[in-house]
Amino acid sequence: GIQVEQSPPDLILQEGANSTLRCNFSDSVNNLQWFHQNPWGQLINLFYIPSGTKQNGRLSATTVATERYSLLYISSSQTTDSGVYFCAVGRPNSGYALNFGKGTSLLVTP
Amino acid sequence: IAGITQAPTSQILAAGRRMTLRCTQDMRHNAMYWYRQDLGLGLRLIHYSNTAGTTGKGEVPDGYSVSRANTDDFPLTLASAVPSQTSVYFCASSRSQGGTHSEQFFGPGTRLTVL
Numbered sequence: 142g143i144q145v146e147q148s149p150p151d152l153i154l155q156e157g158a159n160s161t162l163r164c165n166f167s168d169s170v171n172n173l174q175w176f177h178q179n180p181w182g183q184l185i186n187l188f189y190i191p192s193g194t195k196q197n198g199r200l201s202a203t204t205v206a207t208e209r210y211s212l213l214y215i216s217s218s219q220t221t222d223s224g225v226y227f228c229a230v231g232r233p234n235s236g237y238a239l240n241f242g243k244g245t246s247l248l249v250t251p
Numbered sequence: 252i253a254g255i256t257q258a259p260t261s262q263i264l265a266a267g268r269r270m271t272l273r274c275t276q277d278m279r280h281n282a283m284y285w286y287r288q289d290l291g292l293g294l295r296l297i298h299y300s301n302t303a304g305t306t307g308k309g310e311v312p313d314g315y316s317v318s319r320a321n322t323d324d325f326p327l328t329l330a331s332a333v334p335s336q337t338s339v340y341f342c343a344s345s346r347s348q349g350g351t352h353s354e355q356f357f358g359p360g361t362r363l364t365v366l
Contacts, residue, residue: 142310171351171352172352172353172354172355174354174355176357182339182359182360182362183359183360184341184357184360186354186356186357189353189354191352227293227294229294229355231352237282237284237299237301237345237347237352237355238284238296238299238309239284239294239296239343239355240296241286241293241294241295242293243291243292243293244293
């Protein structure tokens with residue numbers, strides 16, 4: 142199946158810092174989503190971004206489908222940004238399910 | 252609008268017992284999914300259903316069964332639970348068709364412990 146690799150696996154930031162999370166995938170996709178799993182275990186949809194760039198407040202994401210990667214930018218990080226960030230992709234003609242990376246665990250300290 | 256609800260929130264189960272995890276969505280999405288999340292392994296697909304009346308196997312289907320009698324409900328059954336099925340189970344749904352994915356939404360999860 143498709144391989145989804147996220148980096149870095151762990152990240153510690155001080156409040157106010159910026160960060161970039163990366164997601165590489167091994168095959169063409171027609172769905173890519175970024176999720177935030179908060180400390181209570183909830184999976185929160187951040188972006189549905191099979192290609193292009195989107196922004197939502199302090200977060201933005203870019204997917205370059207032809208080069209098989211996506212980036213999630215977090216600016217002016219806050220302690221509430223802590224948690225695990227997952228990238229998940231779906232392939233054409235292989236069902237609609239998502240293949241998840243192992244996530245980036247982010248801790249933002251005051 | 253509730254989105255996706257799952258029940259129970261958590262459960263401790265003796266090995267060998269039968270258990271059904273419930274999932275209901277009110278978004279009229281055609282596609283539904285069950286994933287399990289284990290520490291360090293991310294989420295893995297157990298079973299899916301592209302439309303009511305059809306189901307399919309995912310990456311880790313052994314020991315699980317599903318049914319899709321209508322659009323809204325997608326229960327997951329463990330016929331005879333084993334300790335390796337201790338995990339957090341997430342149900343998800345999306346409006347997907349014609350080979351095109353749309354955004355998937357997740358329920359709050361069920362934490363299952365099998366002793």
